[in-house]
Amino acid sequence: MPDTTTITETETNVSTQAPWNVVVHDDPVNLMAYVTYVLMKIFGYNEKAATAMMLQVHRQGLSIVWSGELEKAEFYAQQLQFHQLKTTLEKAG
Amino acid sequence: MNIAPTIEGGLRIDPETAEDWQILRAIAVDANSHGIDLANRLGGLITDETIAEDWQDIVVPDLREMFMDDLNHIQAAIETASAFPKDGETPIWITREDAFTWYSSLNQARLALEEKYNFGQDPESDAGNLTPLRHEALLRSHFYCALQSFILKHALTL
Numbered sequence: 001m002p003d004t005t006t007i008t009e010t011e012t013n014v015s016t017q018a019p020w021n022v023v024v025h026d027d028p029v030n031l032m033a034y035v036t037y038v039l040m041k042i043f044g045y046n047e048k049a050a051t052a053m054m055l056q057v058h059r060q061g062l063s064i065v066w067s068g069e070l071e072k073a074e075f076y077a078q079q080l081q082f083h084q085l086k087t088t089l090e091k092a093g
Numbered sequence: 094m095n096i097a098p099t100i101e102g103g104l105r106i107d108p109e110t111a112e113d114w115q116i117l118r119a120i121a122v123d124a125n126s127h128g129i130d131l132a133n134r135l136g137g138l139i140t141d142e143t144i145a146e147d148w149q150d151i152v153v154p155d156l157r158e159m160f161m162d163d164l165n166h167i168q169a170a171i172e173t174a175s176a177f178p179k180d181g182e183t184p185i186w187i188t189r190e191d192a193f194t195w196y197s198s199l200n201q202a203r204l205a206l207e208e209k210y211n212f213g214q215d216p217e218s219d220a221g222n223l224t225p226l227r228h229e230a231l232l233r234s235h236f237y238c239a240l241q242s243f244i245l246k247h248a249l250t251l
Contacts, residue, residue, distance in 0.1 A: 025138075028213065029203045031238070033245050034196070041251055074144065078152050081135045082159060084200050088138045 018091050020073035022066040025086040026057050038083045039065060042076060067092055096240065098247040104187040108174075117171050117185070119233055121164045124201035129208050131201055132157035163197040192248035199237040199244075206234045 024035070032054055039050035043066060056063035066076050073089055080087040094113040096106050108114050136153035139145050174185040187195050206212070210230050223231065 027204075029200065029207050031241060031245065034241070034249075037245065037249060037251070070144075077139065078155075081138075081152070081156055084131070084135065084197065084204070086135065086138060089141060089144065091141070 017070070018093050019067045020070050021064045021090045021092050022073050022076045022080070023062050023088045023090055024053070024057050024065050024080060025062045025088065027086050030085060032058060035085065038080065038085060042079045042083070096243055098243075099186070102189045102250065103192065103248045104243055106185040106187065108183060108185070114171075114175060116233060116236055118168075120198055120202045120237065121168045123205050123230075123233060123237075124160075124164055124198060126205060126209075129205050130157070131160055131204060160197065160201055163194045164201065166191065166194045167198045187244065187248055189248050189250065192244050196241055196244050196249055199241045203234050203237050203241075206230050206237075 024039075035054040035057060036047065036050045039045050039053055040047060043050075045053070053063045053065050065080075066073065070089075077087045077089050094106065094108050094110075094116075096104060099105050106117070108117060132153050136148055136156060139148040139152075170185055170191075174183045177183075210227055212231060212234065
């Protein structure tokens with residue numbers, strides 16, 4: 001029986017960069033059902049999750065609708081602005 | 094004016110009077126008026142120094158072009174319907190494919206009116222004190238909002 005040793009190495013890549021928050025802000029024009037529709041369309045959220053975020057925007061003035069790497073955050077913010085939602089990008093933490 | 098859903102999942106608008114055509118044509122007029130650059134206002138919300146400059150250079154022009162394309166599209170639909178009546182009717186069709194274009198244009202008009210007149214949450218509370226110009230703007234804003242609600246309910250689907 002050959003004398004063998006199996007070495008398993010696990011490498012984990014952890015980004016050291018802080019994530020970015022995509023934030024939607026309240027405004028006096030956009031209809032509540034439309035905000036829910038846009039969140040479902042862009043992020044693929046189900047109606048319950050999208051409605052909860054929409055209500056947070058309505059009641060608290062803003063909601064963090066997504067967090068993650070900058071490139072994706074920029075894409076989502078651009079899509080939300082295309083849909084005329086007041087959107088900002090902020091570094092998390 | 095009659096507005097009704099179609100079996101294809103869109104809407105049909107039938108203007109009946111000169112005032113109906115006037116308010117439909119006012120969508121683009123309102124959206125373009127008051128010197129409000131919606132693209133710049135939305136894009137200007139991105140202020141982090143690492144991305145703000147690129148946003149202004151790349152995203153804002155795209156937003157501006159898209160918003161203008163939407164307005165041009167609905168203007169063309171309105172004027173085409175007006176110029177080419179069929180059997181005495183002048184229907185304007187909002188298909189599912191261009192529902193968002195209509196919604197966007199109406200939103201641009203409402204945003205511009207809100208920016209100019211600052212109606213706020215309860216504009217009717219001060220209805221007696223509205224100037225004629227402001228009152229007309231409020232009525233247009235209500236009409237745009239009602240049409241948006243129809244579009245949301247009948248044509249803007251995932």
